[in-house]
Amino acid sequence: MDAFTETPSTSASLLEKVLQHAPIILFAVDREGVITVSTGSGLGALGLAAGETIGRSVFDVYADVPAVGDNIRRALGGEAFTAQVEARGNSWEVHYGPTRDADGAVTGVVGVATDVTARRRAEAEARQTLWFLDAVIENLPNMIFVKDAAELRFVRFNRAGEELLGYPRAELIGKNDYDFFPKEQADFFTAKDRAVLDSGQLLDIPSERIKTRTQGERTLHTKKIPINAEDGRPLFLLGISEDITERERAEEARQLVLDRLRELDRLKAQLVANVSHELRTPLALIMALVERLLAGEGELRSDLASVQQQARSLLKLVNDLLDLSRLEEGRLRPDYAEVDLTRLVRLITEAFEVLAMEQEVTIVSELPEALRAEVDPDKVSRILANLLSNALKHVPRGGRVRCTLRQDGDRARLEVADSGGGIPEDLRDRVFERFEQLHAADTRAGGTGLGLAIVKEFAELHGGAASIESAPEGGACFVIDLPSRAPAGASVRRDGAAASERVVATEIAAAHGAPAPARPAGxxxxxxxxxxxxxxxxxxxxxxxxxxxxxxxxxxxxxxxxxxxxxxxxxxxxxxxxxxxxxxxxxxxxxxxxxxxxxxxxxxxxxxxxxxxxxxxxxxxxxxxxxxxxxxxxxxxxxxxxxxxxxxxxxxxxxxxxxxxxxxxxxxxxxxxxxxxxxxxxxxxxxxxxxxERAERASRLKSEFLALVAHEVRTPVTSLRLRLGSLERSLARRPPTDGGAITLDHLREVRKVGAAAGRLYDLVDGLLQRAALETGQLQVERRPFDVRSVVSEVLDEHLPAAHRKGLQLRMHGASVSVLCSDPRVLRLVMTNLVSNALKFTTEGSVIVTVDVEDGTHRIAVSDTGPGIPAESRDRIFQPFEQLAPIVHKHEPGVGLGLSITRDLVVALGGKLSVDSMVGRGSTFVVELPSTPGSPDQVAPEARRGC
Structure with missing residues (x-):
């Protein structure tokens, strides 16, 4: 290309091109303000054309823009300057320059106006964006900070960072980490900052400790981000920190709760084992004595049959609880035997036919001629018995229950279907959960919600499964799928037929009892x-x-x-x-x-x-x-x-x-x-x-379970004790006869049954007392009474037990001692302490001392028993704790007595302590305020009545 040569003509041409296309205006006026030049594409934004205003006064043309006239006069005064002018909706940047003659006199003004409207709008939008970003950063709950890349000095902090660190922003800006934090901590922060700037990558620090000015040590989750120039050079470091201290503390608290729940699970398993141990002994005694009496003749048979049925109901509940405990601990294993499942199912369904006839329900069996299988006959019997019992509870009169057994490859399929109301699909998984009942706790057909849970557990114990389908009869169809063969290596008995008959005889009797007694006349x-x-x-x-x-x-x-x-x-x-x-x-x-x-x-x-x-x-x-x-x-x-x-x-x-x-x-x-x-x-x-009364409800499942167990246990125990009392009075009124139907031996045996039932009632009552204390339902009503009178009544009740063991039982102290408290609760406390002392004392004495000192009643129960080791004294007040393992127990109890006693004393506003020496005995001391204490010492429920 040829070199460009500038000439007057080419310069004029270039200027013309610029004026045609650039958003500018070139103008000139003489000293009188008359426009001599007006050209450029920018005139269109003012509604003018090039040359249109030549010869007119600039003051007239722009009369609506006073700034134009003012600026022209200023330039005619000889000043050259640049001004911003807003004219007819646009923004202009105008350069004014005076023109002079040879003598230097001002002859006019020449100027250039540039349309900067778009630039002004962009600048305004940028300012608005910066303001919005500043507002967001300032109000974020996380700490935001910015450091310069060269010296890592703070150049920006938001309010959250100011509040977290405890320093005003004025003190933070321009300084680095070493001005505020210990050197070790500042070294850590600086090393992380340099790593981010050198790598150019975001760094996520999940947890870092920081020492603040006002809040002590806090834990932060920090992200550090490099801010680079276009050429890649680091300019700044952006930090975003979240205070996670409270979250960490909540996680620690959650872990503590989980640990406590595991401990409670352990105690629950221990409770079930203890309860089963204590319930089985009196139940076995009751059933043995009743069976002996049933062998005789006479009108007592009806009452004794009722007693036997109540005992069997309790035994079924105990067996269910014990099986669940063994399943939880992994100690329950199938006892495999080769059996004919057809024979076993037929025996069980026949046992239910009498009960079905009473309810006007038809039981139909669809069975093969024989089906040999290696299963645990006891557990399969329990599965079928629970399913049939469940079906009969929910089938209306005139309904139908079907029991089907068939071979399905190498597995056996057992179905129990009914014509009841059925179970919705979304609730079918819940029916197999422990203690779960789909109806409300009040609308019930009996049971504790364990039966179907045991069905599922026993089926899975065999390597099988339990499920629910819709029955063709219209109700629910429970399906049990079991392997026909025992696992490889398992021991299998070959006396299956005999075993089946024994299982049926015991299981049906224990789980469901004899046919229901006749209803009373209408x-x-x-x-x-x-x-x-x-x-x-x-x-x-x-x-x-x-x-x-x-x-x-x-x-x-x-x-x-x-x-x-x-x-x-x-x-x-x-x-x-x-x-x-x-x-x-x-x-x-x-x-x-x-x-x-x-x-x-x-x-x-x-x-x-x-x-x-x-x-x-x-x-x-x-x-x-x-x-x-x-x-x-x-x-x-x-x-x-x-x-x-x-x-x-x-x-x-x-x-x-x-x-x-x-x-x-x-x-x-x-x-x-x-x-x-x-x-x-x-x-x-x-x-x-x-x-x-204090009424603090526990969780829904716990409350419903307590209601169910209270109903299932209290109802048979009530009927059992009332019937035994009636039976004992009836026997006592009759003269003994040698060789007759009624003898003194009968009376003594009935009294033994009554004593065993009393132990059973005391155990159940203790468990329910514990539940009442845990749920805050214990009622405390205070009134003035004589402590010695309450203690004397308790000692009188325990004198026969003391005499039987050859022990002295007496009381020392003042003749009258008036206390303002709840005599009923104190009587429970003294009964537990005195019975505990007599239980573990084999020789010597049990002494109760009552005295008053400095406004405090002090009641001490001292014995000459074996004493308690120092390392075990705290344990004895824990629920379900016993110093001797179950296998070595010689005394009854489940480890609730002293725990309940301590909680009862606390409910009265007092405290319970123990002093003991191994080999010389123990002294339990109850200290109670003689008058109601201040509001911060005694709960409101404990201050009523005095």
Missing amino acids: RIEATGDRSLVLVVEDNVEMNRLLCETLAPAHRVEAAFDGAEGLRRALSLGPDLILTDAMMPRMTGDEMVREIRKHHALDRTPIVVLTARADDAFRIRMLREGAQDYVSKPFSIEEVRARVRNLLDLKAARDLLAAELKSEDDDVRALIRGVIERDQQLESALETARVLR
Whole structure:
């Protein structure tokens, strides 16, 4: 290309091109302000064309832009300058320069205006973006800091960093880590910073310790990021730090909770083992003695059969708990035997046919001629027995249960199907969970929720599986899939047939008992007044016992579930209803609500029997219309008294209503109001009394389980003790005969059974006391009383036991010692301490000393027993702890007595301590404040009454 040569013509051409295309305006005015030059493409933004304004006054053309006129005058004054001008919606950068003649006089102004609108808008947007980023960084909860790459000095900090480190930003900016942190820590930070800048890569530091000014040592999760120039040179280091101190502490707390849960699991397994040990001994004694008595003849056979059935129900519960404990510990193994599954299934289904006939249910078996398999016959029997029992609970009268067995390759498939309501697909996995029942805890068909869990566990123990399908009959079909052969190397017995028969005989008897006793007659006539009492109770034995208890004084009708109870109440119009709380089809509280909807029954007194320990349920029953409740186990005389009192009150109200029937409507309305208020007052008073108890509910599953176990254990124990008491009194009234049906040996054996049942009741009561303490349901009511009187009563009760062991049992101390506390709770404390001392003392004495010193009652129980090693003294107050292993136990107990005693003393606002010397005995000391303490010493529940 030829070299470019600038000439006047080429310069003019270039200028013309620039003016045509660049967003500028070239202008000139003379000294009078007349425009002499006006050209350039920028004129279009002002609504003008090139040359359009030549010859016109600049002051007129831009009259709407005063800054233009001001700047022209300034330039005519001889000053050259640059100014920013806003004209007609655009921004302009204008350069003004005066023109002069040969003498230097100003002859005009020449200038160039550039349209900078786009640049100004970009600058404004950039400022807005920077402001937004600053606001975000300033308000982030994490610490944000920036260091320069050269000297690693802080150039930026946000508010979170200022608050975390405890230094004002003014002190931080321009300084480095060595100005604020220990050298070792500053070296660590600096090394990490240099590594990030040298590598040019982000560095993630999950955990680093930092010492702050005001918050001590904190733990941070930090990310460090290099900020580089376009050529790759590091300019800055950006740091983002999150304070994770509280998260670390929460994780540590979570780990502690997990460790505690593992410890609780260990204690639970130990509890199950201890309970099983203690329950099996009295149960074995009961069953052995009863079987001996059953061998005789006479009218006692019915009562003894009932006792035997209750004992078997308890034994089934114990076996279930023991099996679960062994499964948890991995100690349960199949005892394989070669059996004919067809024969085994047939024997078990035949055993259930009597029970099915009573419920008007048909059992159908579809079995092959023979099916040989290597299984544990005891566990397969338990599987089938639990499935059949479950099916009969949920099939309505007139329903059908099908049991099918068939070979499926090298496996056996067992099906138990029913025509009940079925199980939704989304709930089928839950039915195999322990203690799980798909109905509410009150709407029940019996059981603790262990049966189907054991089915699944036993099936899997064989290497099989348990599942649920929809049955062609319309209900649920439980499918058990089992291998036909034992695992390689397993020992297999070959006496399978005999084993099967023994299993059936024991399993069916223990798990489900003999056929249910006959229901009491629908009506029992009274020998006394004509009041009609309706008894609603699903347990046939308890229903019969209640009817027989009330029959001497009242007419009695019986119903066996809530729905039948409602129907009979509407048809009979009873004077009083006595109902259980937990029943199938319709629960007791549901029946109460339905009854209160009918005007004819809205004044009928209702008494609720309940084995539930929670106060919320009892309060709800009272609010919904029940007049009273009775807790299981109960006294027969208590039931009679409560029924009689409520019937007397109803009779008085009925008489009052009859006498006032002739009065006008206003008087009748007033009387109804008085009676209703009376009822409300009774309910409110009862509710107020119950609300004084501490009521802190545990978790839903624990609460439901306690309610279920309380019902399952208390109901048979109550019936067992009442029947034994009746039996003992009946035997005592008859003269002994030699060789006859009734002998003194019979009486002594019945008393032994009663003693064993008492031990069983004490154990269950101890477990429930422990549950009440753990859930905060223990009620403490304080009043003044004589401590020596309570202690003396306890010693009198234990004198026979002391004499049998040849021990002295006596009390020392002041003649009268008044204490403001709860005598009932203190009596439990002294009973536990004195019985514990007598249990472990074989010779010598047990001495109780009562004295008062500095406003504190001090009660000491001293014995001459073996003493307690120093290293074991803290353990004895832990629940389920015993100094001797189970296999070496000589004394009964599960390790709850001293734990409960300590918690009871604490509930009274006191403390329990022990002083002991091995070989010389122990002294347990109870210290209680003589008067209620200050609010920070004694809980509010413990200060009531004094």
